[in-house]
Amino acid sequence: xxxxxxxPIGLQFDQVEKRYGAVYALRNLTxxxxxxxxxAIAGRNGSGKTTLLRVAARLVQPGKGTVSYSGGAxxxxxxxxxxxxxxxxxxxxxxxxxxxxxxxxxxxxNPKKRVAELLKEVGLEERKDxxxxxxxxxxxxxxxxxxxxxxxxxxxxxxxxxxxxxAESGAWLTAHIGKLRDSGSTVLMSLxxxxxxxxxxxxxxxxxxxxxIADTRRGAMFQSIFAGAGS
Amino acid sequence: xxxxxxAAVLLGKEVRTEFRSRELLSTTVVFVLIVVVVFSFxxxxxxxxxxxxxxxxxxxxxxxxxxxxxxPCFLREQANDTLSALRxxxxxxxxxFLAKISANTLFLxxxxxxxxxxxxxxxxxxxxxxxxxxxxxxxxxxxxxSVVGTALGAISAQARMRELLLPLLLLPLLxxxxxxSTEVTVRLMQPDPAVEWKGIGLLGGFDxxxxxxxxxxxxxxxxx
Numbered sequence: 210x211x212x213x214x215x216x217p218i219g220l221q222f223d224q225v226e227k228r229y230g231a232v233y234a235l236r237n238l239t240x241x242x243x244x245x246x247x248x249a250i251a252g253r254n255g256s257g258k259t260t261l262l263r264v265a266a267r268l269v270q271p272g273k274g275t276v277s278y279s280g281g282a283x284x285x286x287x288x289x290x291x292x293x294x295x296x297x298x299x300x301x302x303x304x305x306x307x308x309x310x311x312x313x314x315x316x317x318x319n320p321k322k323r324v325a326e327l328l329k330e331v332g333l334e335e336r337k338d339x340x341x342x343x344x345x346x347x348x349x350x351x352x353x354x355x356x357x358x359x360x361x362x363x364x365x366x367x368x369x370x371x372x373x374x375x376a377e378s379g380a381w382l383t384a385h386i387g388k389l390r391d392s393g394s395t396v397l398m399s400l401x402x403x404x405x406x407x408x409x410x411x412x413x414x415x416x417x418x419x420x421x422i423a424d425t426r427r428g429a430m431f432q433s434i435f436a437g438a439g440s
Numbered sequence: 441x442x443x444x445x446x447a448a449v450l451l452g453k454e455v456r457t458e459f460r461s462r463e464l465l466s467t468t469v470v471f472v473l474i475v476v477v478v479f480s481f482x483x484x485x486x487x488x489x490x491x492x493x494x495x496x497x498x499x500x501x502x503x504x505x506x507x508x509x510x511x512p513c514f515l516r517e518q519a520n521d522t523l524s525a526l527r528x529x530x531x532x533x534x535x536x537f538l539a540k541i542s543a544n545t546l547f548l549x550x551x552x553x554x555x556x557x558x559x560x561x562x563x564x565x566x567x568x569x570x571x572x573x574x575x576x577x578x579x580x581x582x583x584x585x586s587v588v589g590t591a592l593g594a595i596s597a598q599a600r601m602r603e604l605l606l607p608l609l610l611l612p613l614l615x616x617x618x619x620x621s622t623e624v625t626v627r628l629m630q631p632d633p634a635v636e637w638k639g640i641g642l643l644g645g646f647d648x649x650x651x652x653x654x655x656x657x658x659x660x661x662x663x664x
Binding site: 263268269284286287289291293295296298300301302310311313314315316356 | 452522530
């Protein structure tokens with residue numbers, strides 16, 4: 210079981226707008242995510258899922274509107290764990306070198322011990338000295354998740370984390386995100402249709418045209434949020 | 441201190457990945473070597489001509505080589521979106537710039553030091569007692585090239601036609617470095633050599649001004 214974060218982070222998007230040229234990625238988006246919630250974000254391609262997560266990670270500044278965080282935004286970035294489409298690790302470094310590098314940057318206490326723990330947790334202990342470029346997609350995703358978990362983040366953002374994973378890696382990922390949810394972290398994950406991962410969510414949101422068109426908690430309407438999300 | 445320690449960790453990564461792949465350094469060294477050899481055989485200069493025109497040629501070669509070397513410094517971070525990981529891990533983005541500038545300066549200096557004896561042999565000039573002055577000029581010139589080049593590398597990496605954009609922006613902005621470095625080096629290579637401290641001061645001033653600008657506005661260069 211992953212260690213519980215210091216304090217989970219809640220988010221409030223207030224009339225957030227982000228444009229790329231003439232195209233709106235997010236449009237007048239208002240949304241509150243409670244601390245400790247596990248939220249699935251569904252929507253078609255181009256509906257704004259990735260931009261929402263990147264704005265939440267403070268990697269993208271909104272053109273209009275504000276995003277506020279419970280406890281304030283100071284020193285927030287190192288408390289965010291982000292797993293994106295890309296692996297966000299270096300192909301020319303080994304799994305262990307990658308994790309040690311990011312652990313030192315994030316001032317993780319006892320980085321060697323923490324890296325060894327995570328390598329064991331993601332099942333890459335035996336391949337720790339192999340260059341990441343020699344890894345399969347599933348193994349790279351495991352390194353990416355280990356990197357995101359290094360500082361025991363309070364807010365976890367997953368952008369279609371199951372993409373390209375085989376059944377075994379997918380099952381591992383579902384189990385692992387489930388553990389993170391149970392440890393009390395706030396989890397936001399964008400999903401491309403209904404999947405095992407969707408079952409972990411306690412709340413589901415559907416985006417279209419950069420805005421929220423449906424928002425429901427577990428119940429009768431829950432499955433309908435994912436209907437057609439992959440189209 | 442946190443800034444410097446994080447920059448040191450980042451620099452360690454830059455050096456490790458470069459010495460593992462040897463992409464930048466080998467390309468740069470080979471490029472400068474080709475330019476110096478081709479010019480030497482094409483013009484076959486006398487010693488006096490070498491003293492007068494050699495430094496200009498050498499700095500031109502360094503500048504063009506730098507435009508090749510600086511191109512991938514942020515492009516490489518885009519392949520796996522590692523720049524986002526760095527931005528999440530480091531609160532002060534100046535640490536990222538500081539590490540990249542240090543790495544680029546180091547690689548450029550290594551290239552320059554490797555090329556110095558080749559240049560001396562092919563152009564029949566000797567540096568002798570003026571080596572400290574030459575090294576100081578190389579260092580300050582390389583820092584200037586790296587500071588401006590790293591900043592423009594961050595901008596061009598997010599642009600369309602990025603391969604063309606960097607040299608187009610870099611060469612005009614680095615004209616002062618090229619002119620001053622060449623003049624200082626020419627003076628050092630004369631039969632009665634002397635360190636032109638005014639030029640050295642100008643190079644140092646250029647470095648400090650651009651480094652300060654990057655420190656103040658660097659964050660905006662990394663935004664998506």
